[in-house]
Amino acid sequence: MNQLNPFHLTFLKTSLVLLVGSTLPLQAAMPSVTAIKTNVLATSVGDIVDEIRPKRRGKGSRGEICVFAPIKLVDFDAKSEETQETLKIWTARPLFLWQGGTPKQIELFVEGSNEVLWNPKIPEGASGILYDGEPLQPGQTYEWRLTAPFPIKQPAFQIMEAQQRDRISAELTQLQEQLQGASEETIALERANYFAKQELWADALQELYSVSNPSPALTTAIKQIQSQNFCAEDEINNSAS
Numbered sequence: 001m002n003q004l005n006p007f008h009l010t011f012l013k014t015s016l017v018l019l020v021g022s023t024l025p026l027q028a029a030m031p032s033v034t035a036i037k038t039n040v041l042a043t044s045v046g047d048i049v050d051e052i053r054p055k056r057r058g059k060g061s062r063g064e065i066c067v068f069a070p071i072k073l074v075d076f077d078a079k080s081e082e083t084q085e086t087l088k089i090w091t092a093r094p095l096f097l098w099q100g101g102t103p104k105q106i107e108l109f110v111e112g113s114n115e116v117l118w119n120p121k122i123p124e125g126a127s128g129i130l131y132d133g134e135p136l137q138p139g140q141t142y143e144w145r146l147t148a149p150f151p152i153k154q155p156a157f158q159i160m161e162a163q164q165r166d167r168i169s170a171e172l173t174q175l176q177e178q179l180q181g182a183s184e185e186t187i188a189l190e191r192a193n194y195f196a197k198q199e200l201w202a203d204a205l206q207e208l209y210s211v212s213n214p215s216p217a218l219t220t221a222i223k224q225i226q227s228q229n230f231c232a233e234d235e236i237n238n239s240a241s
Contacts, residue, residue, distance in 0.1 A: 002076070006020075023135035024134075026064050026220035031064050031100040038104075044140050047056065051109065058144065063185065065099070065100055065103060065146060065148055065152065065230065066098060066099040066101075066230055066231035067096070067098045067146070067154050067155075068069040068085055068097055068098065068099065068205075068230035068231075069095060069096065069097040069201070069202040069205045069206070070089050070095075070096065070157045071087060071093075071154070071155055071157070071202070072086070072087035072093050072155060072157075081185070084218070086141055086155075086156055086157065086158045087155065087156075087158065087202070088157070088158050088159075088160045088199065089157055089158070089159060089203055090159075090165055090168050090169075090195070090200055090203045091159075091202075091203055091206060092096035092136045092138075092158055092159055093130065093131045093132065093133075093135060093136070094130075094131050094136070094139075094157070094202065095128060095130050095131070095202070095205065095206040095209055095210075096128055096129050096130075096131070096144070097127065097128040097205065097209075097233075098128065098146065099127065099226065099229065100223060101146075101148045102124075102125075102148060103122050103146040103147060103148035103152075104121065104122055104147050104149065105119060105120075105121055105122060105145065105147040106119065106120065106129060106145070106146055106147075106149060107138075107144060107145050107151070108123055108131070108133075108142055108143075108144045109141075109142065109143045109144065110140060110142060111140070111141040111142060111143050111156060111229055112142075117133065117142070118131060120132075127226065136159045136204045137159060138159050138161055138162040139158070139159065139160075139161045140158065140159055140161065141156050141157070141158040141163065142157055142158070142159075143156045144156075144157075145146045157202075171194070172191060172194065175190060175191065175194060178188035183212045183213055184212065184213075185211045185213075185214060185215055185218060187219075188207045188208065188211045189207070189208070191207045192205075192208050193206065194196065205225070208221070208222060208225075209222065218241060
């Protein structure tokens, strides 16, 4: 599992909150929806970048694959029971992101099953791939691995339970209603900020990468995210048996 030291994790969270506002128009500053406790509007791209940027380490491991979504990011001082919790995400079609290495294939399984649920080939040079199969099921845990060139098992993740997922969906709908007429990027940034405030980092990142024609500011921000090293220096990826 990826681990971040306290500064590393704090810097990561600060980046994701900063990223949104610098690209949003002033008219986006409007009251938050009633169901959302915090004001999620009119943040900046810079805010979000600072929220997700980890502390850069001096020497990276060449050829090593560092997965940073969907994965649970914890600090070294976290309680052991917290680090053992499975990552929960909202989206039923997750985005898989990594750094370094050249994986050729990704495989997704229902937890405890040997039957491959999804196994597309990864385009050469890609640093991520979007799940495009049937929607994953609320409450279900999934295991996955990357082949580069040998299968490397990655930490499992779970689609959050239907009740929690439905609540978030309803709040996102209210947010969308407030943003009627806004650009695709503005909506994606506000959704990213919403997820960031709930520490749903994989969902927040997915929103940032979802914009079809990102502005120069967002393009630069994504490049900044990709340039960071999200993996702990002593992390070791174990080959799947």
